[in-house]
Amino acid sequence: MAPSVAIAITRHSSAVNMRALLEWFKENARPLPWRISKVTPWESLLAEVILQQTRMETGLPYWERIRAAYPTPADLAKDSEENLLRLWQGCGYYARARNLYKLAHTLDGAELPTTYESLLELPGIGPYTAAAVASMAFGEPVACADGNVRRVISRLRGEHLTDSEILREATTLLDHQQPGDWNQAMMELGSLVCTPRNPSCEQCPVSPECLAFHTGNPEQWPLRRSTKQTHIHATALVVSGEDGILLKARDGRVLGGLWGVPYAEGDADTQTLLRGRTAEKIGKVRHDFTHKRLEITVYSSPPEDDDILLNPDSVPLATLDRKVLALHKGHQGEQS
DNA sequence: CAGCCGTGGGT
């Protein structure tokens, strides 16, 4: 009998959690644009993609610009990928932009699909984004599990849960009448109250039922991810003349689709990079990715005859390249 | 499943 009693209590507690959480959300939700006025499903999808692994304050200006430039997916499909990347530059994880561009072409003028399952088939749309758009834009009762939800649920249960266990629990708790609000409430709670460090349990609407709160050490959940950052020495070459800077389109997965100065990692590639040039070392730039730290030695050289120079503001550039160009500009200032 | 993919802010 004991197990069924426990289950009954759990279910009852879940219902209490939901009501308290939704009430807290109504009072404390940040005034985000899509909460102030209604947005289209496309605009909702744009927001979710831009906010993947990106903080609200960082992502919001990008959302405003990109939704204004592309009110519909057809508007995006009509434009070039490079123009999208120009609006995306500095936001990071550029595969998101490349996939978004593919998505617009996949639709081929059609409306956005309206269900979790069909959204999931689109490029760049995974379980989180499909659930977020399906619930918020179309009212489908599907739970989404992002980093916030993972943390909130891990602490509620006081367990180190796998992703599928998190999703199962989120689905159990989901309010089927207001799935979009409930998903947002869970994420908002994780973002504002149930923070990774120094959570504000005294302000939490569900702390009475939170096992982590009762242990007095909620920060022990969820498990920390291991992050190993490798250190890499790289070389960048700024070839500048009156007409601009030598820039090339990058390809591959790292900063693919953006443009940048000639760049190399390792001695052999560096020698190739500088071969035939009279290059002067002008300084170092440090740039961190999630899993690697770049120490970039920057060289400057005058253009050769067949170098094609561009205005850096005319092409999409990553922040890494902007840092390199900023160093070069400062060095030029010193020279004159 | 684990590693990879940007950038910026917080501690």
Next chain:
DNA sequence: TACCCAAGGCT
């Protein structure tokens, strides 16, 4: 400084 980690998805 070094590390964490964000409305994740792809391979």
